[in-house]
Amino acid sequence: MSPSTSRPGAHGTLITVAPTGAEHSKADVPNLPVTVEDLVRTARDCERVGAAMIHLHVRDRDAKPTLDLGLLRETVGAVRENSNLIVQLSTGGAVTDSEADRLAVLDALPDSASCSMGTVNFGDDVFLNRWEFIVELHKRMRERDIVPEYEIFDLGQLTTLRRLLDEHGLPSGGHVHLDLVLGVPGGMAGDLETVAAALRLVPEGATFSATGVGRSTLPVLLASLSAGGHLRVGMEDTTTYARGEKVKDNAQLVARASSLSRIAQRPPIGPDEARVLLGVAR
Template sequence: MTHPFAIAVAPNGARRTKADHPRLPMSPAEIARDASEALEAGAAMIHLHVRDAGGMHTLDIDLYREAMKAVRDAVGDDLVIQITTEAVGRYVPSQQIAVIDALQPESVSIALREILPDGGEERDVAALFERMEAAGILHQLIVYDATELKRLDALAARGIVPDAPLAVLAVLGRYSEQGATDAEFDAFRDAGLSRHQWMLCAFGPREAHFMQRAAHSGGHARVGFENNLWLPDGAVASSNAAIVSATATAALSSQRELATAEELRRLWRRPPPAGAA
């Protein structure tokens, strides 16, 4: 396993607030602070959510621009800045697509089941991916169970999404009390996740365990307060950077170097290396 191991920090997410952790970043300045700290701890990417004046998740274009500028001013090009299009029951595919078109971000994460629900408009999604490919936007598709990998294959075969390898984020566990399980990881592995340039996120206090499995299996990690508040020893993490640092430590036994942002940009669409599990 010679390719580097990339850590993305997801510092806030769409649902948690300072009531969950007093250091959860909400404002652009706080997000930029956590970006700088996470970079120092070993992160190559930040997965960015923004909040409105009431602290609610939003896809507001102006608020995104403000937060993106704050992060870029803080870290330059040393982190990939990825925006989310998460719907949280408030947004529909046309609104998610409009945000991508307006912002032209360096990177964007898109949940497959949100952007193309059953009965959704495939032509709009195909056109979006054509535009993102032409613009060089680093798109990452989120899948919540192994069966969605088969759906990705079918969509790629029909030209709705680009052919593999895609950048894919596999999600273990849920926002409810269901923590990540080894059975979920194994199902993704058995369904051929290694065909893709994949990252893993895992809800709950076993996050570092799953990131170690990802490191040994050829994948990458997305960690932080969006999905988990705890360190491997069960203590509440003092910051997002502490979780990034714990992830880097957990990955040491894989003998993979930590990826820089520039290395992650180059890796994003390369086929996985031979022997990736």
């Protein structure tokens, strides 16, 4: 089934920036934003060049990934106070985080949160998402008026999404938005053929963005634009801008995505239009 093109904002491009993630070491990537101040500055810079939503992981004072609720709340509040971006928290955390800690992320009350649709090999690790955990995330987000972004790492997870919606109903906001994550070692390949295969399984009326990890960043970005989809870019997913050239900062990746969106005649939409598109209440 085809994604929706009738919703407000569907003819522009929603650009999400994922600035940090839980995989990269600050020692290996010195320019990775890890403090609250870093993330606020990143939010401002990326909003200025075309981002409408920010997908956040947080780090502790040693720059290690954490799901500390106090720090999550502080970060959500600081980004809201200093930008107009939609604030989305990751409930994935790091692959070692417990289900209880991942569920507690929702108590920071972001505008949106990720909801991964299944277990996937993640390089040498396993990113575990049991069916019962997925259902609990979906229900708790609806109770808190948090809009989910359903993360799809493999084609079978689109079948899981259909089952979730059939058995447990629509999410908060009433609209289904998903993110195709391609190029993860163990997940979907980051190429045009896989994007096309995934689109045949997207629920009717849903919107989608696409994320290309590593060297698949540009192929996936271009494929998503050509198919009427939206984009996620950022240093969570790639630290290389071009062959032999490291990413300067997240705004550099957002600016490139914005430029290509305009070339495709689907210019970036702002945060307010993105809220309407996704059904964000706040």
